[in-house]
Amino acid sequence: xxxxNRNSYEGKNWLEKEVxxxxxxxxxxxxxxxxxxxDPKRTNESAFNFxxxxxxxxxxxxxxxxxxxxxxxxxxxxxxxxxxIVVMVTTTAFAYIxxxxxxxxxxxxxxxxxxxxxxxxxKNSQTQNTINTIKEDFFVFKIGAQxxxxxxxxxxxx
Amino acid sequence: MNxxxxxxxxxxxxxxxxxxxxxxxxxxDNILYSELSxxxxxxxxxxxxxxxxxxxxxxxxxxxxxxxxxxxxxxxISINQDFESKYDWIKTSILKYYKExxxxxxxxxxxxxxxxxxxxxxxxxxVPTSSIALLTNNSIKDAxxxxxxxxxxxxxxxxLIRKNVQDYMNTIYTYEELVESMVASLDxxxxxxxxxxxxxxxxxxxxxxxxxEFLKSNYYPLLEKHAKDK
Numbered sequence: 001x002x003x004x005n006r007n008s009y010e011g012k013n014w015l016e017k018e019v020x021x022x023x024x025x026x027x028x029x030x031x032x033x034x035x036x037x038x039d040p041k042r043t044n045e046s047a048f049n050f051x052x053x054x055x056x057x058x059x060x061x062x063x064x065x066x067x068x069x070x071x072x073x074x075x076x077x078x079x080x081x082x083x084x085i086v087v088m089v090t091t092t093a094f095a096y097i098x099x100x101x102x103x104x105x106x107x108x109x110x111x112x113x114x115x116x117x118x119x120x121x122x123k124n125s126q127t128q129n130t131i132n133t134i135k136e137d138f139f140v141f142k143i144g145a146q147x148x149x150x151x152x153x154x155x156x157x158x
Numbered sequence: 159m160n161x162x163x164x165x166x167x168x169x170x171x172x173x174x175x176x177x178x179x180x181x182x183x184x185x186x187d188n189i190l191y192s193e194l195s196x197x198x199x200x201x202x203x204x205x206x207x208x209x210x211x212x213x214x215x216x217x218x219x220x221x222x223x224x225x226x227x228x229x230x231x232x233x234x235i236s237i238n239q240d241f242e243s244k245y246d247w248i249k250t251s252i253l254k255y256y257k258e259x260x261x262x263x264x265x266x267x268x269x270x271x272x273x274x275x276x277x278x279x280x281x282x283x284x285v286p287t288s289s290i291a292l293l294t295n296n297s298i299k300d301a302x303x304x305x306x307x308x309x310x311x312x313x314x315x316x317x318l319i320r321k322n323v324q325d326y327m328n329t330i331y332t333y334e335e336l337v338e339s340m341v342a343s344l345d346x347x348x349x350x351x352x353x354x355x356x357x358x359x360x361x362x363x364x365x366x367x368x369x370x371e372f373l374k375s376n377y378y379p380l381l382e383k384h385a386k387d388k
Contacts, residue, residue: 004322004352005322006320006322006323006352006354006359008320008321008322009320010320010321010322011319011320011321012318012319012320012321013321016321017318020313020317020318020324021313023324023326024311024312024313024326028311030307030309030328030330032273032275032307032330032332032345033167033169033171033232033271033273033274033275033330033345033347034167034169034225034230034232034234034273034275038214038216038223038225038232038234057173057268057270057352057353058351058352058353059268059352059353059354059355060322060350060352060353060354060355060359061355062355062356062359063356063359066356066358066359070262
């Protein structure tokens with residue numbers, strides 16, 4: 001049986017519209033919704049007329065929305081177990097991702113602390129060098145000053 | 159005009175199914191005894207099976223009936239000054255039961271059309287007799303038991319837009335002369351082309367709403383004109 005998608009959003013072209021208009025204007029044999037009235041007393045109904053069997057008509061298949069709804073309603077056991085499995089897998093995946101992200105953040109923080117420590121060590125070393133330089137300068141200054149004081153004392157004695 | 163209506167008939171035509179004839183007993187059980195059924199055994203106290211294996215559930219006092227055969231499920235509801243409430247009941251409860259239980263559980267598939275007949279009892283007029291006289295060139299001026307039917311196709315808005323859809327509406331007008339009055343009926347049919355596998359995809363509620371609108375805007379003026387011409 002030919003399957004046709006009724007829900008396609010593709011529009012009719014002018015030729016197809018014309019064919020449809022001509023179909024509407026054509027004469028067809030009408031068939032009433034209820035061809036013969038109901039008769040509760042009727043008992044002489046004939047059997048089927050097999051000659052009147054219908055042709056192979058194009059059919060629009062069931063919509064995807066209904067297929068999904070029917071699948072879940074017909075397979076509710078599978079749905080519940082599947083749902084639990086999906087929830088568990090999703091939770092595990094999220095937990096794994098969350099732990100990995102947290103680990104990454106913490107590693108980064110440790111790296112930062114290490115870098116800060118090294119920087120502080122460098123600064124400390126620089127400060128120590130500066131202090132040593134000042135000490136040396138002060139020592140030179142002290143020797144120079146002592147010489148000056150000794151010279152002034154000698155001059156005063158003369 | 160709502161006061162003159164005497165009956166509503168809802169018929170759904172699907173692809174012929176011989177399997178259905180083998181399970182009509184199950185279907186009847188569901189209609190009569192299921193909690194989901196809007197009918198029940200008080201609604202249809204009698205059942206008839208024809209040699210064609212068509213089953214008819216009916217109520218002799220109300221004349222309500224439900225026919226199930228290999229091609230159609232036809233529901234006839236008599237109206238007694240309660241058209242709006244009965245029509246709402248059909249649109250909500252019955253269509254819901256059809257969609258969610260009857261057609262779904264018993265795999266009644268491939269819907270060809272949904273038809274709704276509004277039947278009116280109207281006063282007798284001379285119009286049909288004069289129409290026959292006109293048709294027969296005045297050779298028959300006193301025709302009796304006149305029964306006239308004609309139809310008119312209407313474009314479906316969906317079919318005008320969508321490439322793969324050729325749906326249409328067919329309206330059948332019938333006038334039947336009784337002894338003291340006339341029966342006028344409007345048969346509003348929505349044909350699906352291509353046919354639709356599942357009734358839930360057919361939007362049957364919309365078909366019934368459109369039929370109700372058509373009745374008020376197109377058919378009532380005819381009946382009102384008939385009442386003036388009697």
